[in-house]
Amino acid sequence: MAYQIVNRLEQMNKSALLKRLHDSVEEHKKKRNKLHDIWEVSFHWKHCSNDSIKYQKLNYIHNNPCSGKWKLAVIAEKYVHSSAGFYATGKQGVFFVDNIESIKDIVLNPRNVSRFA
Numbered sequence: 244m245a246y247q248i249v250n251r252l253e254q255m256n257k258s259a260l261l262k263r264l265h266d267s268v269e270e271h272k273k274k275r276n277k278l279h280d281i282w283e284v285s286f287h288w289k290h291c292s293n294d295s296i297k298y299q300k301l302n303y304i305h306n307n308p309c310s311g312k313w314k315l316a317v318i319a320e321k322y323v324h325s326s327a328g329f330y331a332t333g334k335q336g337v338f339f340v341d342n343i344e345s346i347k348d349i350v351l352n353p354r355n356v357s358r359f360a
Contacts, residue, residue, distance in 0.1 A: 245281040301343060305330070 252261050264279040272280070291297040305327035308315040319327035329340040 245279070248281055249279050297343060301330075 249261070249264070252264075261279065264281060267280040268277050269280075289296070289300065291300060305319040305325055307313065308322045308325060309317065309319050316322035316325075319325050320331040321328070323337055326336070326338070326340040328334065328336050330342075
């Protein structure tokens with residue numbers, strides 16, 4: 244899809260827009276010969292409306308560094324940048340962690356999020 248967009252822009256002689264798309268490519272991506280950045284990086288916010296979803300997301304966050312292409316740790320509790328160790332041992336690690344249960348009203352009620360701002 245992205246190649247088709249670039250091709251269409253080239254056919255339409257939209258050189259200014261193509262330049263903007265080219266200039267938006269991060270340096271490390273340019274080294275891999277990426278010429279244009281079509282899609283904007285985004286954050287996908289998920290309202291955790293119940294405990295099941297909340298713990299599903301927490302487990303995903305904890306297990307992500309141990310799976311797929313990352314393989315940053317064999318078990319989540321051993322990954323230094325993860326809060327999994329806190330949940331397993333109760334001891335704070337490199338970063339301070341609030342127990343998810345202590346922020347239940349904030350997780351379940353997005354109007355209270357300003358308490359963290």
